[in-house]
Amino acid sequence: MMEGFHGMDSLNSAREILKSSIEKSRNVAIAIQETGSRLKETSDEVAFLQAAIKKMARECAVYEIRDPIDRTLGPAAAVLKVLDVVRELQDSLLTTDPRTNLHPYLANVKRFQEAEKLLEDNCRLVVLWLDDVMQLLKTIQAADDDWYLDNVSKVMKTFMALQGRGACACQNGGVLGYALDKLESAYVHLLTDYSSPFPAQEYYEDYSSVCYFPVNFIQDLRSITEVLAAKNRLHRCISIFAGVRSANVQATLQSLSTDYVSIQLSEFDSVQIVEGHIDVWDKHMEFCVRHLLQMEYKLCNEVFRKAGSEVWTNCFAMITSQCGFNDIFNFGSSVTKCKKDAIKLLMLLKIFGTLDKLRLSFNQLFGGKSCVEIRNHTRDLVKRVVEGTYEIFRELLTQVELQKETSPPPDGSVPRTVRFVTEYCNQLLDYDNSLLLRRILEIHQEWNNTRLEEGLLFSEISNIMGALELNLESWAKKYDDSALSCLFMMNSCWYLCNNNSETKLGEVMGHSWFWAKEKSMEYYVALYLKESWEKLLVVLGEEDLVLFDGGRAIDRDLVKKRIGMFCDAFDGMYKKQSKWVFLDEGLRLNTCHLVAKAIVPSYKSYLQKNLPEFDMGNSVRYTAESLENLINSLFQMKLGKFEGVNCTDMLGVMKNDVIDHFSSTPAAA
Template sequence: MDNIEATRQYLKSSLEISGAIASALDDSGSRLEILSRKCQSLEASLRPICTQDFSFLDMGDRIDGVLCSAAAVLKVFDAIHPLENSLLADPSSDLCTYVSDTKKFEEALKLLTDNCTLALGWLQEILELLQDKAVVSNEFSLLNVKKSLRILQELQAMEEDAHLDGGLLSAAFDKLEVEFKRLLKANSLPLPLSPLTSSINQQTTIPALPASLTGKLQAIIERLHANGRLDRIKSIYVEVRGMNARRSLQALDLSYLEIPTAKFEDIHSIESHIEQWGKHLKLVANHLLEMEYRFSGKIFEKIGADAWKGCFAKVAIDSKILSFLQFGINVARSKTDPIKLLKLLDIFSILNDLRLKFNQLFSGEACEEIRTVTKDLISRVINGACEIFWQLPAQVKLQRPSSPPSDGSVPRLVSFVTDYCNELLGDTYKPLLTQALEIHLSWRNEAYEESIIFAQVFSIVKEIAVNLDAWSKAYEDITLSYVFMMNNHCHFHNLRDTMLGNMMGDSWLKAHEQYEDYYAALYLKHTWGKLLPILNKKDILSVAVAVSSSDMAKRLNTFNVAFDEMYKRQSNWVISDETLREKVRKHIVEGMVPSYRSFMKNYSLTMENDEKAVKCTKYTEQNLEKMLWSLFEMKITKYGSMKQVHFISKIKQMSAQLFTLATTV
């Protein structure tokens, strides 16, 4: 109860205090309302003054910013002056320092421009504030701001002028271009190319670019590239290296690259140039262009592949690579001819050898023109070679209406075709022809078979055989046709151990050997065999009966007339093979001379006392034998050396009309 009473008293006292506080708060609220109204009135009266103070405070901050930027401008401006004298000097004396100072000058001018731009922005705003007469009317301050603004604008213009033609930085870049050209020319020496080098495939040493020179050239390129002058430096590089490439080519006789297109119609007239072209193209690609590829890649490697490959492509064109390719295209465009097939295969071989090198050198967009011309050349070579190959049997057949040789020798066409087939089947051309046919058929989505070449060569030989049969029937003198067939069968028989002979087989060779003997026997029977009965006529000699001298003289005269006529007729006939020629002459001598000797012995006995009979003796035994041994000799002045000559040398002496293919079959 005591506690409850004490609590009641505490609560009563608290209520009394709360009432007193509430009364005091009521009095304070009235006073705060009065103060609030007074503050609002004061605020309205001080607002213009507060606004003016804030504007001056803001302008002070901006002036501080201008001072900082202007101070930086002055420091940069002071740093530029020492660099000016360095850039006016000759860069060749100390290129590294010159390039470094050029870079410093660029950076200083850029910093100057940046700070000028910042300060100009601040000053422009301050000028606008000062020009507001509601803020301040201090003309002296206004003039100073305008003057400062003008000075900064002039400093900013310095950087722009330095880059313009005639400006200090522009002049420095010009000097670097001159120095780049000087260094490049001083280290650009013609590559020692020579006809001797190309003929023996000697490796030409490609000079290496000194590291110190590379560094200098790269420093110049990097500096000029950063200032938009890469195209100019590339032009200088192409000019110098292109001229150096042309100087390197002066050691080679490349006049054949300028041969008019019309002269390519006769493949024989440019045959030697094709071989020369192949040697020179390999020399240019493997040495000259390889060197330029390395040089441009090394010098421009920090700029990027597009830059150096573009330069290399232009230098390659200056090295006449397009002229080389065009020469090959002109050969492929020339009139169809069997020799052209071999020449196209030669070109194909050269291009095949250079395939990897071309892929290395001429990759990338910059070399697109060179690659396009190269693809065109390859396409023309393969298509042209295969077209001629497929036409060969038909073109042999086209020669059938021509006349056989008047001396019964082996026709040039036969010698040409057999040698030609041996070339196609040889180790040099057969792999090339196989590869060309594989590519050609793949373009037509057809498969290549090994038997294709053999079947085509067999067709050629078959057409030659039909031609020989037709030509043998063209002779009016059948005995000459025997000589003709004997010659040609001997020619085919002699193909043993050749590519063509091995392909045709032993039975084919033996058949020609048998036909050779067969026609030799027919020749002997129908020519000299007809003279023997005159000499070998049986005479009945006895003691009681004597042969009349007039009969013996008549027989000798008949023999002389027949011998003279036959010898005269056959004196222009030819047996081409020396072994066959000796064999036939031996048979003639062995058949005629003993009979003539026996006859003349009897004749001498019969006409011993008859002076007129002595006059009928026209030939001695020795003279007759000598004349027979002189038959069928090759006429060197007409046909050239009797020895076998190389195929290529032989076809050079042939008439341009020999086995020339028609444009269409």
Template sequence: MDNGIENLVSTWKFLKAKVEKSEAFGLSIEKAGLRLDEINRRLPHLEVAIRPIRAQRDDLIAVGGHINRAVVPATAVLKVFDAIHGLEKSLPDPQADLPGYLGVLKRLKEALKFLGENCGMAIQWLADIVEYLEDHKMADERFISSLKKAVENLRELEGGEEKGLLDGGLLQVSLDRLANEFRRLLSENSVPLPMASPVLENEQACIAPSPLPVAVIHKLQAILGTFVSNDRLDNCASIYIEVRSSNVRASLQQLKLDYLEISVSEFNNVASIDVYIAQWGRHLEFAVKHLFESEYKLCNDVFEATGFGVWKTCFAKIAAQAGIIAFLQFGKTVTESKKDPVKLLKLLDMFSSLSKLRLDFNRIFGGAACIEIQKLTRDLIKRVIQGACEIFWELLGQVELQKHTPAPSDCSIPRVVTFITDYSNKLLGDEYKPILTHVLVIEQTWRNEKFRERILINELLNLVKTNELNLETWSKGYKEAASSYLFLMNNHWHMYKYLKGTKLGGILGDSWLIKKKEYKEYYMSMYLRESWGKLPALLSREGIIMFSGGRATARNLVKQRLKSFTEAFEEMHKRNSDLVIADKDLRKKTRQVIIETIVPVYRSYMQNYGPLIEQDRIASKYSKYTAQSLEKMLGSLFHHKPMKHGHSKMRLLSGKLNNGVEDHYPIQTSSS
């Protein structure tokens, strides 16, 4: 019984082991099947790789010579390729040994030249072998197709844009390192120039020495030579433009050129133009003669050896990017701002600055490379000339229009008279006359007109004559004759005093000036006759009898006449208290004449007849003033009001010139 059970267990274990072994064997067979399928798929490729050529022995012997002829140049090319990559290990640091680095690059270039010249021939030999094998059906079609594809890839690499990668990109990387060294040399030696001292007013701008050391320039030239030989000059030029334009901008920033960005609307405040245009002229001259002149020479020194006109293009781009365009744009902004007589002087200042730099501009910014700068410069000069001439020719019409404006209520000098007096002398002065004459000559040349020598003088004389006619028109606008006479006295004296001894006064002549002085005397006497001169008659002594029974009558007459005089005096003083005599000497003389006309008569009258009313309880009603108080009151008349008449200016607004409260030139007066 026991033996049977043991046998049964043994049999079960045996069978179980067999089943497990069968399962394992089945899995192995399954895996082997998968591997066989993979081998079956790869077999054609392996067959191509292992046995590509299927030909008879004689055919194989015949093709051997062709294969050898293709293998020899291909092997030579591969050897050169290996030599090229051997040079990589010998490349030094360009910063430490630039000549050595350039020497290795030269050898690399020569090797690449050989590689480029022979690579094509080797590829052609390989292509011929593939074609021979295909024509004679000596190889598997898939093998032939693979060879043809490889040859085509070689042709594309050799003949396309990737030709430079025949060396695996070594030359490209080496040139990039050299470009970085070019940038480093420029950046580390490009230092913004100090700008403080040479831009002081009336100081001559100096031409700076080369901003780069000679040794550095030689290194840059050597690098450029390598880039030229590798058709990479544009790359260096771009780096040069970037670094040097940035350096020039940094130099100019020290001049605080924010005003160059001012808008047209901001320029309509004439008061600000003076400062900005004066700065603009000095800064432009300094920038051209100190910065751009130096940069112009440096570009020539660095790039001249390349044998190309690249240096002019580089300089043009540096100048444009560094700020010359901003200077010219500022000038254009000025020409587009609101027209104003004062603006004429500013435009002449700009023209003068541009004229001084004409030769420098033509030399530095000449040529096709700077064509844009030339266009902007010509346009600016044209705008300046046209703008100046337009304002100049409109002056007479604007002055003529002034006759329709009301005369000053205080009988002072109209602002247009004050302005034209000073303005004309400025235009005839040594500073502006040559410039304005030059501008007018150019303008008339553009219009194909012959320049008239006295055109400037005649136009200014017409301004003075028009002012004289306006005075007559304005004087008729006063309700009282006395105001009209005081107004004419003021203005004729102003013309005499402030034109005598001037260029314009010399042109007008002595007889004209004497006549103005005589007019002043005449209108002063007429003013006195129509105003203060009427008062002494009110203190008449007629009918005053101081003895016997006439004393009471005399007292009444004195009271009546003193009352009439006092009322008339107060009324006259009130009417004249707001009137102005701007000139100190004329004001003093007029006061003195009035005092001499009234005070002595009043003093004498009071001395003789004052005692008659002294005992009267209301005597002060009739004798309010003493001679001294009258003199003091008269001595305070015609005082100049600084807040109201301290300045004057003409503006061209909507085609009209008016007497605004703002001013560019102060009235020439003094207070007392």
């Protein structure tokens, strides 16, 4: 048996019912004792009346009332026997507790009801026959007719009083009413004994830990319900049942840390405020619908089935509305009210996915007349999600195009917008997301009686990437330094190729797209070297170095001057390009290798050819080795800038900075 639920604040109402029942029983006790004594007196009076009737029968042999009197004696005797049974059952109902021995108590309640009914029926027969006697006596008009009439009238009043005691027994203060109150109290105890919140730490791991109820518990509830319903107390059963069970579900949900549902959102808020709660909301919804509410649905059906489907579905609707499920459900609706941005589309897909996988459960649980309100809320939420998703999706291309007016990174690195868009497109093309997005697009087209464009998702993604490439070309032209512009395009082309080679986005763009990007890389690498490092070699010219025509003597001062000029130019180039970065370490090392390959061998050869070895140490600022070491230290990623972050995780890092660029209002550069 589950642990009791008495200590929980949510069951205060149940405890109040118990306290009320106890107080009521005290007040009724005195009335019950008086009823017992009156019942004994009534029984004695009936016995006396039966004897009087027999005496009257003997004395009235001369009259025509003999036959009616004889017919009256049988029912009158039956009344006496039934009164004995009623008195015995009354004592049992008043002195025993249904919680300790429920089924015998229920049986006695039913027997008491049957005995009261039998008493009423027999009294009705007696009254009918005595009425015949009264009519005959009135026609005889004997001298002592008044004496007979008085006695018959007295007997009739007694039986008429007994005939009406059945209704009194059911009223407050009556024996049966008191017994039914005790059954209600037992009903509360039974429900609370089998109601306990489920451990929060277990529901994520194993839904089977949500146990169902033992057969005897359901049978006991059903038995009490049937008895109370027979006496017009079904509404009390439903109220008690719904109160206890909804409090139990509410306590379970509160143990799952659902505080996020209280977050207030408006059209000016970003979905990032609650983004971290969407996945948790999905799990809470699934657990609540498929397990908690499903269990309550089955229990309502089994306990109130005989009362009709409208009764038990109404009880389930009461539990649903009182348990806090509406607060969790409405959290999804609040997300749809947030400001339009790209991340919101992904959140809407998650919400739609949650509703879609729970669709069959929703149809089963909330299909009754009593659940019209939640069905309407569900339809409204689906409509908001579909329309919001479609609207944001069709605006993505425009939002990417608007970024053309922004400025590129000053260090030539890959713009965050580029990384965001590519990662975002990959998320849209994820298998689950793409299925949900296609489904939403189909629904939207059906609602608007239009035909869905074939391959709309893929074509829109291709258009977005095309717009992104145009943005790159526009941004590259904004650099004053042509070498930096080339480095920027090297960075961007490498990122587009390397980061998407084995992704869904790569599949959509195709091999020709990758081939074009690789060719662009080669072009910009060659142009970068030409526009920057290769220009340094012009200083290391051989002209005018020979002192005499036809001689071999070298002008050492001119050599040293030119080497100094080269080193000065190198220092200036190094200082400027040390502020530039490559996002990828492999690309950085490869670029450094190409730079070193372009100038170090020529520099080394120039030194070896034009300066003796003994003059190197004092006249040369950089050796070939130190020059190469400096080159290899270039383009380092600055500490703290995406340090230790994989490209696949870049979306989460970047969106705080670029999210406003993809809202319904264009962001400033």
